[in-house]
Amino acid sequence: VIAIRQLFTGLKITYKDCRGLWDVVITLEDDSVIVTHKKWEETIPSKFEFCWHLSIELNKTCKTIKSVNLKIAHIRFLMSPSQQEIVKLCTHLKQYYDPESDVNQNININNNNSTNDNK
Helix, strand or coil, X not given: CHHXXXXXXXXXXXXXXXXXXXXXXXXXXXXXXEXXXXXXXXXXXXXXXXXXXXXXEEECCCCCEEEEEEEEEEXXXXXXXXHHHHHHHHHHHHHHECCXXXXXXXXXXXXXXXXXXXX
16 A cells, blocks of 8 residues: 555655455445455564554445545564654554554554454
């Protein structure tokens, strides 16, 4: 997703996908259809992983896009970052935080058993 690339370019961070960790969820509502992509990525070099969610809300006939929403849902550090690195990353990503995700409540550091999507 281009918006994610641009977001991390500001931090001079490159990343790659985590193979096999991309879900698409389709939700049918009374007057709309919501298609949500949930994708895990890993930074290069491997400092942290993150999961982004892209939700596209369509009208019932799927001919018109009603809204588009991009959020960072989860961040998991793979090595112990400094407090300064955590603050820099979280400050930069703040506008993309998903209010219902673990990003706002808990940044997972060195925790391979953390609660998240698909992983």
